[in-house]
Amino acid sequence: MFSDLDIKIVRALQEDLPLTSEPFKEIAEELGISEEFLLEKINSFVEQGIIRRFGAAIRHREAGFTANAMVVWDVEDERTVEVGRIMAEFSEVSHCYQRPRYPDWNYNLFTMVHGKNRDQCQEIAEKIAQAADIANFKLLFSTDELKKTSMKYFV
Amino acid sequence: MDNIDKQLLNIIQRGFPICSQPYQQLADELGTSEEEIIEKIAKLKEEGIIRRLGGIFDSKKLGYKSTLCAIKVPQEKIQEVKEVINSYKGVTHNYLREHNYNMWFTLIVPGAEAIDDVLAEMRRETGIDDIINLPAVNFFKINVNFDLNEV
Numbered sequence: 610m611f612s613d614l615d616i617k618i619v620r621a622l623q624e625d626l627p628l629t630s631e632p633f634k635e636i637a638e639e640l641g642i643s644e645e646f647l648l649e650k651i652n653s654f655v656e657q658g659i660i661r662r663f664g665a666a667i668r669h670r671e672a673g674f675t676a677n678a679m680v681v682w683d684v685e686d687e688r689t690v691e692v693g694r695i696m697a698e699f700s701e702v703s704h705c706y707q708r709p710r711y712p713d714w715n716y717n718l719f720t721m722v723h724g725k726n727r728d729q730c731q732e733i734a735e736k737i738a739q740a741a742d743i744a745n746f747k748l749l750f751s752t753d754e755l756k757k758t759s760m761k762y763f764v
Numbered sequence: 765m766d767n768i769d770k771q772l773l774n775i776i777q778r779g780f781p782i783c784s785q786p787y788q789q790l791a792d793e794l795g796t797s798e799e800e801i802i803e804k805i806a807k808l809k810e811e812g813i814i815r816r817l818g819g820i821f822d823s824k825k826l827g828y829k830s831t832l833c834a835i836k837v838p839q840e841k842i843q844e845v846k847e848v849i850n851s852y853k854g855v856t857h858n859y860l861r862e863h864n865y866n867m868w869f870t871l872i873v874p875g876a877e878a879i880d881d882v883l884a885e886m887r888r889e890t891g892i893d894d895i896i897n898l899p900a901v902n903f904f905k906i907n908v909n910f911d912l913n914e915v
Binding site: 626 | 765773776778779780782783784785786787788798802805806808811812814815816817818819820821822823825826828832834846849850853854855856858860861862863864865867868869872894896897898899900902903904905906
């Protein structure tokens with residue numbers, strides 16, 4: 610599905626974009642292709658969803674979103690889709706996924722909630738709980754970031 | 765961060781221009797110079813606010829599998845287990861959280877590899893059996909843009 614050239618382009622685009630006037634030209638020259646071809650390729654990757662987005666990955670802590678809570682929810686299985694959609698509507702929610710349960714892990718919906726502090730995260734979670742009518746949920750605050758990197762594909 | 769920094773971050777999280785002179789285009793949009801845009805981005809990187817500027821790929825579409833895992837680590841073993849878990853290239857995020865399952869990490873592996881095999885290896889290396897594999901079975905929202913005007 611991916612040609613050798615596609616893979617080389619992915620490898621180049623997962624690195625940092627050069628901070629020079631014509632960064633794509635620089636990458637294209639290294640790959641031995643034209644800038645125009647590279648730009649078309651990036652647009653096509655974006656259209657196909659292969660590139661989810663092209664731009665800056667930020668560290669939200671440093672950017673001022675100091676509190677992030679993973680809010681986990683115990684939602685009746687038959688309501689997950691309805692509830693997932695309600696939760697996704699909240700701008701404070703960056704991610705919302707359904708995941709499996711385990712004997713010692715009974716929460717099946719996961720949302721990431723971002724706020725300036727813990728109280729704000731708590732308030733947001735309560736607001737969501739009320740909107741979605743969910744009684745059983747928990748906020749798991751992160752106490753330390755042990756690793757945060759970008760995946761390197763095809764290396 | 766000044767106002768232009770915030771506007772700049774809001775734009776380049778999603779709408780980074782895919783064109784010959786992207787920094788010049790950003791400068792035109794924000795009413796400043798290409799040089800200033802490049803300086804600002806360099807500074808935001810230096811300060812650690814921008815982790816990387818480039819393509820953010822969909823692992824599934826590249827033929828990879830991804831999941832979220834949680835492991836119960838005794839307090840005195842956190843450093844040791846952190847080193848084991850973080851040594852995997854496919855572990856891209858790892859956080860300590862307040863719960864019995866206190867270490868949470870994301871794992872991405874090439875399609876030909878089995879997540880379960882990697883977890884079995886992690887269990888052996890850490891000596892901890894309590895690792896749960898929580899792959900997303902339904903996606904309702906995946907959006908990692910942050911509005912800096914909210915900060």
